[in-house]
Amino acid sequence: MTERKKMKTQSFQMERIKKLLKTDDKKQITQSIKAFTTADLSSLMAALDKNQSLVFLEILLQLNRASAVLVEMPQTALKDFFSYTSKEHKLALFHEGKAEDLVYFMDFFSEEEQKELLEAIPLTKNLQIQQFLKYPKNSVGRVMQSPVFSLPDHFTVSLSIEQLRYRAKEEPIYYTYCVNRQKKLVGVVSMRQLATFDEDIPLNKLMGKSVISVKTNTPLKEAAQVVVHYDFPALPVTNEKNELVGLITKDEVIDIIQEQATADLYARVGLEEDDRIFTPTWISIKYRAPWIGLNLLMAITASSVISLFEETMSHLIILASFKNIVAGVGGNTAIQSLTVITRGLAVGDFRFFSTYKAIIKELGIGAALGITSGLGAGIITYFWKGSFLVSSVIVIAMFLNSLMASLAGSCIPILLNHFRSDPAVSSGVLATTLTDIFGFFSFLGIAALGLKWFGGGF
Numbered sequence: 001m002t003e004r005k006k007m008k009t010q011s012f013q014m015e016r017i018k019k020l021l022k023t024d025d026k027k028q029i030t031q032s033i034k035a036f037t038t039a040d041l042s043s044l045m046a047a048l049d050k051n052q053s054l055v056f057l058e059i060l061l062q063l064n065r066a067s068a069v070l071v072e073m074p075q076t077a078l079k080d081f082f083s084y085t086s087k088e089h090k091l092a093l094f095h096e097g098k099a100e101d102l103v104y105f106m107d108f109f110s111e112e113e114q115k116e117l118l119e120a121i122p123l124t125k126n127l128q129i130q131q132f133l134k135y136p137k138n139s140v141g142r143v144m145q146s147p148v149f150s151l152p153d154h155f156t157v158s159l160s161i162e163q164l165r166y167r168a169k170e171e172p173i174y175y176t177y178c179v180n181r182q183k184k185l186v187g188v189v190s191m192r193q194l195a196t197f198d199e200d201i202p203l204n205k206l207m208g209k210s211v212i213s214v215k216t217n218t219p220l221k222e223a224a225q226v227v228v229h230y231d232f233p234a235l236p237v238t239n240e241k242n243e244l245v246g247l248i249t250k251d252e253v254i255d256i257i258q259e260q261a262t263a264d265l266y267a268r269v270g271l272e273e274d275d276r277i278f279t280p281t282w283i284s285i286k287y288r289a290p291w292i293g294l295n296l297l298m299a300i301t302a303s304s305v306i307s308l309f310e311e312t313m314s315h316l317i318i319l320a321s322f323k324n325i326v327a328g329v330g331g332n333t334a335i336q337s338l339t340v341i342t343r344g345l346a347v348g349d350f351r352f353f354s355t356y357k358a359i360i361k362e363l364g365i366g367a368a369l370g371i372t373s374g375l376g377a378g379i380i381t382y383f384w385k386g387s388f389l390v391s392s393v394i395v396i397a398m399f400l401n402s403l404m405a406s407l408a409g410s411c412i413p414i415l416l417n418h419f420r421s422d423p424a425v426s427s428g429v430l431a432t433t434l435t436d437i438f439g440f441f442s443f444l445g446i447a448a449l450g451l452k453w454f455g456g457g458f
Contacts, residue, residue, distance in 0.1 A: 017044065021052040030059055041065065042072035050084055057089055067097025071104055082108045087116075094121045099128035103142060106133065140223045141216035144237045144246030151203060153178040153186055158199035160189070174234040177244055178207045185211055185236055185244040213238050216245060225348045227253040301433065305440045322381065322394055323443055329373050330401040330439045334431040337362045337409025342427060345417050355414055362410040363403060370402025371395075389450050397443035404442075405435040 020029045033041060041060070048056055060066040070078060070093070082090070082105075090109075094102055094117050106114055106129070118126050128146070135141025149167050151160050160176060167173060176194065178187040187207030197206055213236045214223045227235055227250055237246035341358065344350055350358070377398060378391040385391075408431040416427060 018048070018052065021048070021055055026055070026059055029056075030063065033059070034063070038065065038068050038072055041069045045069055045081075046073050046077045053081060054085070054089065057085070057093075061089075061092050061096055064096055066093050067101040067105075071101045079108050090117060091120050094125075099125055099132060100143065100145065102129055103132040135216050138220050139216065140214050140218045140220060140237055140248055141246070143220065143252055144216070144248050146237075146246035148177065148236065148244060148247040149173050150177040150179050150185075150244050153180055153202070153204040153207065155203050156199060157194055157197050157201050157203070157206075160203060161194055161199075164194065174247075174249070175236075176203075177211070177236050178203050179244050183244065184242045185213060185238050187211060188236075211236065214248065215239070221346075223248055224253045229348070301437065305437050305444075308441075308444075322377075322390070323440060325377055326394065326397050326401055326439045326443045327436045329377075329398060330405040330435040331432045333366055333369055333402050334405035334409040334435045335428060337366065337406045338413055338427050338431050339409075341410045342413045345413060359407070359410045359414075362406040366402040366406025367399070370399040373402070374398030390447075393443065393446045393450055396446055397439065400442045401435065401439040404438040405431070408434045 017029055017032055020032065036044075045053060045056060045060075057066060060069055070081070073081070090113070093105070097105070102125075109117065118129060121129075132142060132146075149164075149171065151163060155163070164173065164176065176189040176191070177185060178189060180186050187204065187209045188211050189203055189207045193206050212226065212230055212232065214226060216237055216239050223235065227248070232250070234247050234249045236244055237248055239245050341362070344353070344358065374395040374397075378395040381394055382388060382391040412431050412434075413427045
């Protein structure tokens with residue numbers, strides 16, 4: 001079946017389930033959704049109305065798939081869903097769900113609700129959740145899979161394979177991690193080694209002892225960089241005593257990277273991550289209004305620079321036609337430098353390249369782009385308007401403004417990162433505004449000097 005036909009079939013099945021939900025035919029719905037993936041069920045859940053979603057939740061609870069489906073939903077849609085979900089449904093969800101999923105749900109409930117839900121579930125799961133909550137938000141400890149498959153390092157290959165076969169029926173296994181008698185991570189064995197070495201060899205004779213791992217309090221962003229750098233399907237997680245306590249997989253890292261990419265994209269244009277297509281209108285307005293206000297303030301600042309040269313522009317009205325060229329090209333140059341530097345900070349490129357060299361490189365690029373685009377604009381202006389001096393002003397202003405744009409685009413995110421602020425937030429607004437202000441000042445300032453020195457020569 002082609003991908004397009006598969007999508008059409010899934011779409012048809014989802015519409016069929018929506019109709020069945022209206023008839024409350026739970027048995028038929030249960031049979032229909034068994035073949036659906038978690039991602040498809042999550043999309044369906046988010047598209048249902050209040051009454052349909054509650055009926056659907058009951059069916060998912062019966063199939064022990066509720067927490068896995070809900071955790072895939074967008075935060076805004078999930079928050080809205082929990083706002084009308086009954087206490088009984090929430091209790092059922094906490095009895096059914098995995099501890100790591102339930103930790104994620106906790107942020108959507110009040111402290112009183114959290115306390116009631118924790119007291120109502122089995123003590124073992126309660127303690128697991130409490131352990132997860134001890135770790136900082138946005139740390140590896142909050143999202144890791146626990147417990148993780150491991151074997152004592154004195155086990156033989158044959159005994160290890162026997163244990164592996166048993167556990168592989170219950171969970172996916174990426175590597176065989178070896179621990180000593182104190183439960184500390186001491187090595188790792190690949191599946192290939194277990195399959196090819198003699199069955200009487202103990203693991204500590206063949207295991208690799210240089211194990212790449214992360215700590216429970218490691219920020220998710222750093223853990224994602226480690227996984228991407230080494231291209232591992234999974235990473236072991238240890239506590240401060242180097243005891244093996246969990247696992248973070250590439251699937252989780254992909255989610256982290258996607259969330260970070262979304263956050264960076266939204267931050268550059270002044271949006272909150274919660275501002276989605278299904279976010280209520282008044283909330284979107286509340287999120288966007290402060291940034292519009294900041295942009296207005298920055299625009300007024302740039303306009304005030306132009307006002308300093310009103311007399312010059314009154315004598316040379318031709319300048320009004322060209323000031324936006326200088327500002328526009330400079331703004332694009334700033335954003336290009338800013339994007340490269342911000343990405344470098346995000347993915348750890350500066351581990352291999354110095355900050356100083358990166359800034360010098362961007363200045364070189366800015367100079368080259370400034371002189372080429374300036375000469376191009378100057379030549380066009382000369383043949384268009386017939387003024388050599390106006391063309392000269394444009395060439396000089398675009399060169400200087402491109403240098404300023406590259407400097408602002410490279411230095412602002414680095415400075416924000418140095419002071420522990422997210423370089424994606426406000427960088428775009430600051431870099432483009434500084435570039436606009438300098439562009440207007442240099443263009444009109446050089447024109448004012450030309451008018452003073454050469455008078456009617458323009």
